[in-house]
Amino acid sequence: MKIGVVGSNRGIGLSLVGQLVRFRHQVYAFCRNASEELRSVRPKNIIENFDVTNQAAMRVSLSSLGSVKLDWLTHVAGLLRPVTFSSFNKSSVFEQFKVNAVGPSLTVQVFLPYLAQSSKIGILTSKLGSIKQNASGGSDGYRMSKSALNMAGKSMSGELHPKGIALFLLHPGFVMTDMTGFRGNIDQSDSATHLSK
Numbered sequence: 791m792k793i794g795v796v797g798s799n800r801g802i803g804l805s806l807v808g809q810l811v812r813f814r815h816q817v818y819a820f821c822r823n824a825s826e827e828l829r830s831v832r833p834k835n836i837i838e839n840f841d842v843t844n845q846a847a848m849r850v851s852l853s854s855l856g857s858v859k860l861d862w863l864t865h866v867a868g869l870l871r872p873v874t875f876s877s878f879n880k881s882s883v884f885e886q887f888k889v890n891a892v893g894p895s896l897t898v899q900v901f902l903p904y905l906a907q908s909s910k911i912g913i914l915t916s917k918l919g920s921i922k923q924n925a926s927g928g929s930d931g932y933r934m935s936k937s938a939l940n941m942a943g944k945s946m947s948g949e950l951h952p953k954g955i956a957l958f959l960l961h962p963g964f965v966m967t968d969m970t971g972f973r974g975n976i977d978q979s980d981s982a983t984h985l986s987k
């Protein structure tokens with residue numbers, strides 16, 4: 791299959807690219823700047839300058855795909871600022887909203903010409919976006935942005951379903967990455983294995 795991974799230079803995205811390459815998929819790895827680790831797993835194509843908050847830049851980068859149609863698009867890129875309500879500030883909340891809540895919709899929009907009628911989209915959300923499961927608070931801006939993402943995903947899926955495109959919101963687990971300060975219940979490769987099934 792032809793699979794696009796957005797946010798592929800480190801963390802869960804990098805492990806996912808590695809896993810998919812091992813399964814012999816043709817992987818298109820999108821990132822702002824490629825890491826040595828990403829280059830070493832040898833995806834079919836690495837597409838840089840891919841900032842999910844900048845549609846003009848994404849369109850320019852995507853033009854290198856030509857007539858390629860992806861079977862799967864996976865949006866992994868995300869941002870966490872561990873700020874609680876008491877230390878909460880507007881810029882950190884807006885920053886997370888830009889990447890986590892708005893970024894995926896901007897990304898899906900620019901990818902539409904590169905998706906086929908039966909293509910599938912996976913977007914990484916988080917359990918922290920669940921209102922029902924929020925017993926403790928903390929990471930308020932992140933939680934708010936992922937809740938908004940859940941709503942965006944549900945709305946997008948309503949519009950994409952008649953076009954034959956299915957959209958999934960996926961929680962990757964509590965994963966040991968930069969984002970969590972390498973705390974968590976599972977490592978990146980376990981998370982990638984489950985996501986790629």
Ligand SMILES: NC(=O)c1ccc[n+]([C@@H]2O[C@H](COP(=O)([O-])OP(=O)(O)OC[C@H]3O[C@@H](n4cnc5c(N)ncnc54)[C@H](OP(=O)(O)O)[C@@H]3O)[C@@H](O)[C@H]2O)c1
Pocket residue numbers: 796797798799800801802803821822823840841842843866867868869889914915916917961962963964965966967968969970974
């Ligand atoms: N780790 C967990 O326990 C956990 C739990 C639930 C959900 N998630 C979600 O899973 C996804 C991956 O998380 P992770 O743990 O792998 O995080 P990570 O290690 O911090 O990696 C974040 C990735 O997102 C990219 N990114 C951030 N802002 C971007 C932007 N504006 N444009 C393009 N790429 C951008 C980063 O690229 P740069 O290197 O260029 O910054 C990096 O590749 C996120 O959506 C996160 O919210 C993670």
